[in-house]
Amino acid sequence: MNAYWPIVVPALVKIVVILGIVLTGVAYTTLAERKVSAWMQDRRGPNRVGPFGLLQPVADGMKFFFKEDITPREAYRPLYLLAPFLTLFPALITFAVIPFGTQISVGGQTYPLIIAPGMDVGVIFLLAVSSIGVYGILLAGWSSGNKYSLMGGLRSASQVISYELGIALAVMSVVLWTGSFDFRRIVEDQAGWGHFWFVGPQFLAFIVFTVAVFAETNRLPFDLPEGESELVAGYHTEYSGLRFAMFFMGEYANMITASAFVVLLFLGGWNLPFVNYAWFGPLWGGLLSAVVFFAKVAVLLFVFIWVRWTLPRFRYDQLMSLGWKRLFPLALLNLVLISTLLVLRGHP
Amino acid sequence: MKVTRPELSWWERTYFPAILKGMKLTFSHIFRKRVTLQYPEERWTLPPGYRGQPVLLTGLDGHEKCTSCKLCQFICPPEAIRIVAGETELAKEKFPAEFDIDMGLCIFCGYCQEVCPVEAIWLKDAYELADYDRTNLIFDKEKLLALGRKPPYLPGREKPLEEGR
């Protein structure tokens, strides 16, 4: 078994670090959501727990622990209890394939900053896991035994499936451009002289992808599944306590995944213009790249929140027609354009 | 009613101009002055005529002014007032032996004050009435009278109305 340790130990360390960062990120994204929404409405936001309300997520988490866990009588119990896990776990598993920096060299060993460095089809993995995430929503909606939950679950499922097409096609144009499903390759292709962040050459794909990602994460203006005025809270109407917290965390973890996805594909990953991480040495360069990456993700999270507190909700038929009649053809057109360009350029 | 919808250009129909305009607006609000009132530390100045906690008033003779006519009990919409009448040696002959207001029921409508012929009940400006136990919310005569003697009173009406005003 000795041969396994050099692989297992760094992987475990990376898992712990990443889970720590992501879960803290989730907690503070909820705080950011409340703070930013407050600022945009000329309010102050939570400022009682800790300095500037910075311990508010801790208080929120404690509250979830002490709340009663209610199962409705009409619920189909096994699936009702299972559904929150099916939402949270896919949301967390995605971080296995998301690279969050270049690499760190310590003691003659080089550790790439990604949990699963051997995965060369990370992009597909991310798409696959996010498509599995629908089950949690679907089951929660159905097993609650409540028509609002059911409607929310149905809406959410159809929305996610519809927009997944747009996402996949937009991703494919980037993949064609770089010729790889590996996130690290895609990021490396956006570094250095003569290379641009793909938001430039792939602008159409960027637009399609970003809009579709908003729908995929059930965020406003596409939060039909939990449209309060029509569906109470959608698929998690009946949930309370820790199980509700799991849905909540899953939703925010998905937001972080989506932001990371956009950053990796279109915003140059951890690259900054005119900065070469080799200048900072093997250790600090790697750490700096991770900091830059998470900073970019944070900026995108802010955009998510910003859009949420700006736009009203789409009507359901508008949502569907936007997905199928606008984004889907646009993504297809983009794919054709990119392929033509690549053929003209003489891509292998 | 006939609604004339504006003719939108191709660029406008992509939603983007409207979205960007809205985002600019919300972003600019981040730097505006906050309107939040930090409640326990900062408070509203209450307007005159504010209807808060109903209290019983004491006359110049040191006795409660209430004559136990029960008009307030009859008019009270949520039936929060309960009066048990008693006889007294005073000139008014009747007095409330018991006078309870259930503050869990009171809706602060002020009808009791409105209807009282002797101006014995009055809504003052206290509004922090929450309690952990509902039984504590039933205020009896002694408590209501004590509240009636205690400030704070409304600005411009530093004292409750006196008899014979």
Place this chain on the structure above:
Amino acid sequence: MMAAVVFFAVAFLAFLGALALVFHRHPMVAGLGMALSTLSIGVLYVLLRVPFLGLFQAIIYAGAVMVIVLYIVMALGQEETGPRVGSVQTGLTYVAAALLLLQFYWAIVRSGAGPFPEGSALPPVTAGGTNYAFGTIQAFGSLLVSHYSVPFEVASLLLVGAMVGAVILSRRSWS
């Protein structure tokens, strides 16, 4: 060793899912069983060193097809089905299934395929005069557009036909 443990665990899950699909009274649970089964088979593909095929299995079967099936079950509001009666039809189904299984077993035995030794390199895939490492997306893609291009195009034609048919059938009136 590790591979064997993972294989048996995942194969058990796939089997469990298939059993749930056939025997569970509740359409929702049955559908979930099928999803579990397809997902487990995806993991088996990964064990067979074709990770992206496993992921596509997850996307297409577990992520799209089964979600739509469950969606329809949900939308129809189908509750538990009635007690199963042992009719001639069910008996025949069991016989047919057993025969299919036998045939499948026979095919495997006849193909002469055995367990491949762990850690051994797999032969490269040749397509269009170029060698690609086994199980990579390059090998898969090259084969798909060279050697198997006709079946691939026929399949896409079939799907387009199905889509057009569905649109025509679901259209209420020709106004």
